[in-house]
Structures are given as structure tokens and as C-alpha cells.
Amino acid sequence: MAVRRSATPTLADVAAEAGVSQATASRALADSPLVNENTRRRVWEVSERLRFQPNRLARSLRRGATMAVGLVVPDVGASFYASALKSAQDVLEAAGYHVLVLNSGRAAAREREALRTLRAHQVDGLLVATSGGYEDIGVPAVFFDNVPAQRGAGAVAMDNDGGVRLLVDHLVDVHGHERIAYMGPPEAVGTGADDVLQGAGRERLEAFRAAVGRAGLPLPPEYVRTSEPASFEEDARVAARELMALAQPPTAMVGGSDTLATGLLRGLRERGRRVPEDVALVSFDEPVSADLLDPPMTCLDRHDRDLGRMAAEALLRALAGDEGPPGTVRVPAALSVRRSCGCDLTEGGV
Amino acid sequence: MAVRRSATPTLADVAAEAGVSQATASRALADSPLVNENTRRRVWEVSERLRFQPNRLARSLRRGATMAVGLVVPDVGASFYASALKSAQDVLEAAGYHVLVLNSGRAAAREREALRTLRAHQVDGLLVATSGGYEDIGVPAVFFDNVPAQRGAGAVAMDNDGGVRLLVDHLVDVHGHERIAYMGPPEAVGTGADDVLQGAGRERLEAFRAAVGRAGLPLPPEYVRTSEPASFEEDARVAARELMALAQPPTAMVGGSDTLATGLLRGLRERGRRVPEDVALVSFDEPVSADLLDPPMTCLDRHDRDLGRMAAEALLRALAGDEGPPGTVRVPAALSVRRSCGCDLTEGGV
DNA sequence: AATCCTTGTGCAAAGGATTGCAGAACGGCG
DNA sequence: CGCCGTTCTGCAATCCTTTGCACAAGGATT
Numbered sequence: 001m002a003v004r005r006s007a008t009p010t011l012a013d014v015a016a017e018a019g020v021s022q023a024t025a026s027r028a029l030a031d032s033p034l035v036n037e038n039t040r041r042r043v044w045e046v047s048e049r050l051r052f053q054p055n056r057l058a059r060s061l062r063r064g065a066t067m068a069v070g071l072v073v074p075d076v077g078a079s080f081y082a083s084a085l086k087s088a089q090d091v092l093e094a095a096g097y098h099v100l101v102l103n104s105g106r107a108a109a110r111e112r113e114a115l116r117t118l119r120a121h122q123v124d125g126l127l128v129a130t131s132g133g134y135e136d137i138g139v140p141a142v143f144f145d146n147v148p149a150q151r152g153a154g155a156v157a158m159d160n161d162g163g164v165r166l167l168v169d170h171l172v173d174v175h176g177h178e179r180i181a182y183m184g185p186p187e188a189v190g191t192g193a194d195d196v197l198q199g200a201g202r203e204r205l206e207a208f209r210a211a212v213g214r215a216g217l218p219l220p221p222e223y224v225r226t227s228e229p230a231s232f233e234e235d236a237r238v239a240a241r242e243l244m245a246l247a248q249p250p251t252a253m254v255g256g257s258d259t260l261a262t263g264l265l266r267g268l269r270e271r272g273r274r275v276p277e278d279v280a281l282v283s284f285d286e287p288v289s290a291d292l293l294d295p296p297m298t299c300l301d302r303h304d305r306d307l308g309r310m311a312a313e314a315l316l317r318a319l320a321g322d323e324g325p326p327g328t329v330r331v332p333a334a335l336s337v338r339r340s341c342g343c344d345l346t347e348g349g350v
Numbered sequence: 351m352a353v354r355r356s357a358t359p360t361l362a363d364v365a366a367e368a369g370v371s372q373a374t375a376s377r378a379l380a381d382s383p384l385v386n387e388n389t390r391r392r393v394w395e396v397s398e399r400l401r402f403q404p405n406r407l408a409r410s411l412r413r414g415a416t417m418a419v420g421l422v423v424p425d426v427g428a429s430f431y432a433s434a435l436k437s438a439q440d441v442l443e444a445a446g447y448h449v450l451v452l453n454s455g456r457a458a459a460r461e462r463e464a465l466r467t468l469r470a471h472q473v474d475g476l477l478v479a480t481s482g483g484y485e486d487i488g489v490p491a492v493f494f495d496n497v498p499a500q501r502g503a504g505a506v507a508m509d510n511d512g513g514v515r516l517l518v519d520h521l522v523d524v525h526g527h528e529r530i531a532y533m534g535p536p537e538a539v540g541t542g543a544d545d546v547l548q549g550a551g552r553e554r555l556e557a558f559r560a561a562v563g564r565a566g567l568p569l570p571p572e573y574v575r576t577s578e579p580a581s582f583e584e585d586a587r588v589a590a591r592e593l594m595a596l597a598q599p600p601t602a603m604v605g606g607s608d609t610l611a612t613g614l615l616r617g618l619r620e621r622g623r624r625v626p627e628d629v630a631l632v633s634f635d636e637p638v639s640a641d642l643l644d645p646p647m648t649c650l651d652r653h654d655r656d657l658g659r660m661a662a663e664a665l666l667r668a669l670a671g672d673e674g675p676p677g678t679v680r681v682p683a684a685l686s687v688r689r690s691c692g693c694d695l696t697e698g699g700v
Numbered sequence: 701a702a703t704c705c706t707t708g709t710g711c712a713a714a715g716g717a718t719t720g721c722a723g724a725a726c727g728g729c730g
Numbered sequence: 731c732g733c734c735g736t737t738c739t740g741c742a743a744t745c746c747t748t749t750g751c752a753c754a755a756g757g758a759t760t
Binding site for chain 2: 715716
């Protein structure tokens with residue numbers, strides 16, 4: 001004869017219906033050995049009949065742990081993050097954690113907001129692809145993609161240096177290019193104060209400079225460009241057009257991300273340049289359907305899945321208190337050679 | 351001299367530090383007119399100095415509302431959902447809601463689990479692209495992409511029928527095809543019991559049959575295929591190969607989604623068929639970089655952004671209690687003609 | 701028969717913010 | 731000087747679950 005609340009039944013309802021106290025009901029549902037087998041069964045039966053679902057707000061409040069983690073990414077819409085996010089989520093959910101995904105829109109300020117929100121939600125941990133706005137909220141954090149210099153947190157990132165080197169070396173050693181331009185993501189993920197962000201953008205840029213230098217090639221300043229955070233695609237398009245308008249246009253281009261590479265390709269098309277006949281083009285990230293593009297794009301294998309998974313696993317370790325070394329794990333890159341670099345795969349030759 | 355808790359300051363800390371009661375502190379931070387201006391300022395000042403952040407668990411528990419909504423999608427990794435998700439999230443966050451994103455992995459059972467989880471989290475509302483496992487959890491829900499027949503909830507979906515008609519009519523009227531095959535997403539999003547799901551898969555399939563019928567064309571059963579939920583890409587690839595192995599292979603194919611279309615394209619390549627010279631190909635959704643594919647893909651404009659935004663707005667209305675008519679809003683489709691259908695854009699003719 | 705375990709169960713506090721209600725302080729008015 | 735209204739504050743209850751502690755019942759032991 002308990003008054004049934006219209007919305008969701010509460011533990012009190014279950015207890016009343018089963019004729020036990022809330023405490024016993026709680027313990028019964030937790031399968032505690034402290035409660036008698038018959039009582040346990042009775043409570044479970046009632047609980048299922050009423051479709052009882054413990055209120056996580058109350059539980060978390062009492063327990064001091066939410067079993068939820070926050071995931072902060074620059075842009076869920078970008079395929080790299082969407083895909084990394086998914087694999088991270090799968091791992092974390094399998095471990096019983098819930099995932100709150102927040103967008104930072106590649107803006108440090110919005111990222112800080114997102115972090116505060118997550119703190120307010122009392123998340124137990126954090127997975128962040130930072131846009132420069134990271135600040136400690138007192139829970140274990142693991143970084144991926146971008147790695148803040150700040151110590152004390154693990155990180156998983158691509159081997160940007162090795163990856164860029166593969167791309168440049170291929171253009172130089174195999175195809176003999178001597179005028180190579182680079183279009184990268186924003187260099188300085190503008191971070192305040194003392195925390196210098198070791199962002200993927202900067203790493204790739206420096207790696208490019210180093211690789212070109214090692215090859216003994218000249219690198220006019222106009223050959224090095226970076227995009228604004230908000231307009232990758234568009235910036236790359238105009239960059240390609242402007243690069244081709246130079247007195248000495250490059251004979252090859254490196255796109256620092258999938259979006260940048262497709263943007264470059266569009267720009268080249270608009271100028272009537274053929275790839276790879278007129279200009280070679282390679283990409284750091286793998287564009288979606290890279291093999292179906294015209295021309296098929298030579299790029300680095302994308303390890304978005306691995307990255308997401310590894311970051312999630314690192315976070316789980318941190319949450320479990322396994323204080324491993326908080327270093328940065330680098331995921332190696334591998335080159336997928338297709339046609340945009342100039343390789344002629346149908347013949348097998350160059 | 352208040353004992354500062356190491357982790358996060360609580361309202362009690364702020365109150366003590368400001369020399370007022372918790373009640374006053376709470377009201378001050380809520381900018382209630384009940385509290386004296388000076389007191390208000392003092393509390394705010396302390397709150398900011400301590401970087402106080404109200405515990406949402408406690409607040410929501412007390413208030414009975416979480417200002418959080420759940421978003422259930424088949425696959426966050428798929429570009430359509432990733433993109434729709436993002437725009438929905440932007441709208442909802444702008445309105446002060448937080449978004450919990452859960453994957454159903456295109457499985458009804460996992461979707462049910464996700465919904466229970468969201469109920470446990472006490473979300474205030476739901477945005478769901480159902481995979482057939484929807485069940486009422488007692489909060490306002492808005493559907494997108496797939497529309498369950500069940501009444502009482504609004505829905506936003508593409509005009510599947512009109513879209514398919516555009517594709518088929520173009521193939522028939524402009525290019526004169528008479529043997530058109532269709533590869534679609536799973537037809538029956540297997541839903542239990544009495545709730546018949548009006549899924550996008552079924553709608554598109556029926557629209558295809560109707561459009562072919564209207565054109566007076568024959569439709570051998572082998573020409574109509576659907577994929578399994580788990581393996582769109584792969585299923586489409588083998589479908590294309592098998593279709594081309596028929597005694598009477600189709601001269602045109604319709605891909606029921608972006609992934610299916612790129613899968614078909616791969617399959618055709620593998621069989622050495624050229625698109626559009628040997629077989630025409632059009633796609634329902636817009637693949638990423640559709641214009642850069644080889645050949646550029648004729649497809650329907652993707653309205654993922656609009657869909658996400660509109661669904662979010664509908665949910666906000668429902669949350670505000672504006673009980674509009676709970677009907678289904680259909681987003682019209684528009685055809686982006688490129689080369690894969692056989693149109694020769696450089697000449698301007700067919 | 702008294703005492704001591706064992707085994708189950710219940711009471712009540714805790715967790716942090718919100719809010720109805722009561723009451724304090726103070727100015728104004730008769 | 732007494733009373734009434736404002737204007738602020740504070741007490742304490744509430745949201746729901748978990749859990750430390752106490753206690754009841756019953757059998758076993760001396």
C-alpha cells in the first residue's frame with residue numbers, strides 16, 4: 001500500500017514494498033553478504049518489479065565518487081576526435097565509467113569553462129585533448145593529441161616528429177623534391193602563464209623545419225604556413241592558392257592534418273594544378289576515404305582508435321591508483337603510400 | 351581560519367569565510383533580491399577567491415532537475431552522427447544544458463542500457479537516434495534520424511522519401527537508367543513488441559521501391575540489398591561485387607548512406623568497373639569530401655547540422671513545457687549533382 | 701541458566717546545496 | 731515609548747543513497 005511516486009521509484013519505495021528498512025534494501029541490492037539470502041531475493045524481486053534504478057546523484061554524493069569521467073576535445077565533429085572519442089568511450093564504459101563529452105571549440109577560454117563544468121559534475125577523471133586552456137581540477141588527467149609540458153599527468157600522442165620525417169623524407173628521397181611547403185595547424189595553442197603547451201601543431205612545425213634542414217634544402221619563410229583554429233579547411237585552400245602564386249612555387253606540399261590536406265587539394269584544383277603531376281601532396285592525418293580521393297592521398301596511417309584506447313587505458317590505470325611513470329607515450333606513425341605524392345602504384349615504379 | 355578542504359571548497363567554506371550562513375551564501379550566489387547588496391558582494395568575492403564551484407550533484411538532487419540531457423546515437427564515430435551531435439550540443443549548451451552522449455552501437459539492447467543509465471543520471475530530457483531499443487524513461491524525448499511510431503514525442507528526420515525520389519528520378523530522367531540497384535542500411539531496426547519503428551532504413555527502402563515502380567522499371571529482388579548494422583562499409587563492398595557478377599548487372603546504384611556509397615565505390619573499383627562510365631553511383635548522405643572523390647560523388651546535401659540543431663531546439667521547447675504538436679518535422683533534401691551519376695560538368699551537358 | 705557468538709536488521713548521520721518559515725534588526729509613525 | 735513593516739538572515743528540513751554502529755534474536759557453550 002505504499003504511495004507510489006509517479007515518476008521513478010526510490011529505494012524507500014522498494015524497502016517499504018519488501019518490508020525491510022532502507023539500509024537492508026540498499027545492502028541487499030549491493031549483494032552484501034550481511035543480508036539474509038531470502039531477504040536479498042525478496043528485495044531484488046521487488047526492485048525489478050518496480051524497475052528501480054538507484055539515483056546516481058544521491059549515490060555519488062554519498063560515495064564521493066561519480067564513476068564518471070570527462071572528455072574534453074577541440075571538436076567532436078572532426079573525424080579524428082570523433083573516432084578517438086568513440087574508442088576511448090568504449091574502453092571507459094566497459095570499465096563501468098560514464099563519459100561526459102565536452103567541446104572546447106579549439107578555444108582556451110571555452111576549455112576552461114568545460115573543465116569547471118566537469119569539476120562541478122565531480123567527475124573522477126579527465127581525458128583531454130587540450131586547446132591550451134587546461135587547468136588542474138584536482139582529479140587524475142590524461143592528455144592525448146596535445147601534451148602540456150606540465151608534469152604529473154600522463155599523455156598519449158602521435159610521434160609527430162617521426163611522422164613528419166617520414167613524409168618529408170619520402171618526398172625528398174624518393175621523388176627528389178627540393179621546394180617543399182608546409183601548411184600546419186595553429187602553432188601556438190595559446191596557453192596562458194607559465195605552462196608551455198607542447199602542442200601537436202608546434203611539434204609538427206618544428207619537425208618539418210628540422211627534416212627540411214637535415215635534407216639540406218632551403219626553406220623560404222613563405223613556405224611555412226599555419227591555419228587559424230576556426231578555419232582549417234578554408235585557410236588551407238587559400239594557402240594553396242597563394243603558394244602557387246609565388247614566383248618560386250613549391251613542388252610539393254605537406255598538409256599538417258587531414259582537413260588541411262583536403263583544403264590544400266581544393267585550393268590546388270581551383271588553381272588548375274594537377275596532383276601529383278604539377279604538385280605533390282602528402283598529409284599527416286589520414287583523410288576519410290583517403291584511398292578514394294582523386295588522387296588517392298599519401299598520408300600517415302591514422303591511429304585515432306589506438307590513441308583513444310590507449311589514453312583511456314592510461315586513465316583507468318591512474319584512476320586505479322597505479323601510479324605508473326607519468327610520461328608521454330608516443331604512438332609511432334606509418335606511411336601509407338598512394339598516388340598524391342607522385343608514386344605510380346599501377347606500374348610499381350616512381 | 352576555516353579549515354580548507356584540500357579538494358574542492360564547499361558552500362559551507364564560502365559561508366564561513368564570508369561570515370554568513372550557508373543559506374545566505376546560497377542566496378547571494380544566486381543573486382537573490384532577498385540579500386543585502388554588501389553581503390552579496392562579499393560572498394561573491396570570497397566565492398571567487400576560493401574558486402568555489404557548486405556541486406551539481408547536490409544541487410540537482412535538491413532541485414530535482416539536473417539541467418542535463420542525454421543524447422543517444424548509434425555511433426559517435428560515424429560522421430553523420432558526430433556532426434549532428436556537435437550542432438545539437440552547441441544549441442543545448444548555449445541554453446545551459448549539459449549533454450551526456452552515449453553510444454548504442456546500433457544495438458537495441460545497448461540502447462536500452464544507455465537509457466537506463468541516463469535515467470539513473472536523472473537527465474531532464476532525451477535526444478535519441480534510436481536503434482530500436484527506445485523505452486520511455488519518463489522525461490521529454492525528441493527523436494532524430496529514426497522515428498519510432500510511438501506517439502507523444504516530437505521527431506526531426508530527413509525527408510527520406512523525397513530524397514530517394516530525387517536520386518532515382520535523376521538516374522532515370524536525366525540518364526535513362528533502367529536497371530538500378532539499391533544498397534541500404536538495415537531495414538528493420540529490430541524493435542521488440544508492439545512498437546514498430548519507422549526507421550530511416552525502411553523508409554528509404556520503401557521509397558526506392560516506390561520510385562522505381564513509378565518509373566515503370568523492373569526491380570529484380572537481387573537488386574535490393576541491405577547491410578548488417580555492424581559492417582556497412584564491408585557489406586556494401588561485397589554487394590557491389592556480387593551485383594556486378596549478376597547475369598544482368600545493374601547500370602546504376604544507389605547507396606543508402608555515405609558509408610554505403612563509399613563501400614560500393616570500393617567494390618566497383620575492385621571489380622575494375624569505372625564510375626560513371628560503366629556504372630553510375632549516387633549516394634543518399636554526403637560522404638566527407640564528396641567533391642574530392644574519384645569521381646566526385648552525386649549525393650543529397652547533408653543536413654546533419656540542421657538536423658542536430660532542429661532536434662535540440664525541439665527538445666528545448668519540450669523542456670520548457672511548450673507542448674507543441676509532437677509531430678515529425680521533415681528536413682527536405684536537395685541534390686548535389688557531381689560526376690558519379692554520369693553528368694559531365696566540364697561540358698555542362700549529360 | 702547465564703553468557704557469548706553469529707547472523708541479520710535498523711537507526712541515524714553524512715554528503716552539499718536549496719528553500720520554506722521564523723525571527724532579528726531597524727526605521728518610521730502615532 | 732510602543733507598535734508595525736521592511737529588509738535581511740538563519741535554522742532546519744529536504745533530496746536519495748550509503749554505511750558506521752548498535753542492537754535483536756537465536757543457537758552454542760560452560
